[in-house]
Amino acid sequence: MLRLGHRTVRCTVPAVLVAATTAVLDCRQRSAAPPRPVVAQAGVTPSPLPLPPPRVDRDAMPRGHRPGWRQVLAQDFTGTALPRGWGAYAGRPGGNPHGWWEPSHVRVRAGDLHLAGAWKGGRFVTGGLMATGTETRYGKYEVRFRIERARGVKYALLLWPSRGRWPAAGEVDFAEDGGGGRRTTTATLHHGAANHQVQRTLRADFSAFQTVGVEWTPGKLVYTCNGRPWATVRSAGVPRGPMRLALQMEAGRGDAWAPAPSAATPPTVGMVVDWVVGYRRA
Numbered sequence: 001m002l003r004l005g006h007r008t009v010r011c012t013v014p015a016v017l018v019a020a021t022t023a024v025l026d027c028r029q030r031s032a033a034p035p036r037p038v039v040a041q042a043g044v045t046p047s048p049l050p051l052p053p054p055r056v057d058r059d060a061m062p063r064g065h066r067p068g069w070r071q072v073l074a075q076d077f078t079g080t081a082l083p084r085g086w087g088a089y090a091g092r093p094g095g096n097p098h099g100w101w102e103p104s105h106v107r108v109r110a111g112d113l114h115l116a117g118a119w120k121g122g123r124f125v126t127g128g129l130m131a132t133g134t135e136t137r138y139g140k141y142e143v144r145f146r147i148e149r150a151r152g153v154k155y156a157l158l159l160w161p162s163r164g165r166w167p168a169a170g171e172v173d174f175a176e177d178g179g180g181g182r183r184t185t186t187a188t189l190h191h192g193a194a195n196h197q198v199q200r201t202l203r204a205d206f207s208a209f210q211t212v213g214v215e216w217t218p219g220k221l222v223y224t225c226n227g228r229p230w231a232t233v234r235s236a237g238v239p240r241g242p243m244r245l246a247l248q249m250e251a252g253r254g255d256a257w258a259p260a261p262s263a264a265t266p267p268t269v270g271m272v273v274d275w276v277v278g279y280r281r282a
Contacts, residue, residue, distance in 0.1 A: 058111065059144055061275035065282065073134045073278030077113040082106060085133025098260045099251040100125045113273035115249040117153050124152065124261035128248035135162050136280050137242045142213035144274040147182060149207050152252045152261035153269045154178045157212060159243040167195040170239030174214035174223055178258030182206040187223045191237025200231035209274060245278060
């Protein structure tokens, strides 16, 4: 790994200090997100999985256009069912022998989206979903979320190509980790047939709510935390084709970065999404 620099910025969440460490990978290493998300399922079946009580510490979802950006997605997950334009995953994540997604592990309750992970039949089952009704070619996205600490359970918030083959069509993971203490998150650009990767890493407490995002323009990615840029990537590998937003929690694949679930993994693990917004360039 080649380290290119180090800088520290302060997010707008009180007492949260983050540091961006840049790194460039040009090799056939891990895919930060599953190589092939399975086809999304329409509708979600209720599940007996435990959910936390409704929250009172809510954050207002941004509404309306921004300078240079036209809002095309604004979802704060009211109601009791997955909204129209979203689809939950079912089946095995590509390239992961330990992972399994079930639509029942995606729940909407009291203004929050919940992705739940739990042991079932000897394997750790989780939830994932995609904004199937929103497609952009370049755009800006923000997700306010938190995830419980858990070894063996990873997550990714990403843009996935609507057309073309992975990895040549690209992938933009703007927040992910392989499981553990949730003290950092990694942003990864995947590009090229050989799955070249450009990575940046951010320090913050992601077991508490943070708002992470990406601004995607031709040849450039700007990663944001709580509304402030923390890293910029300029590359000819930045995707040019249309993409969709995906939110995923997944059992670790069993490598050094994402260990497989084990006796050290909690019985249940939760990821909570407060809101999601998306924009096209005006």
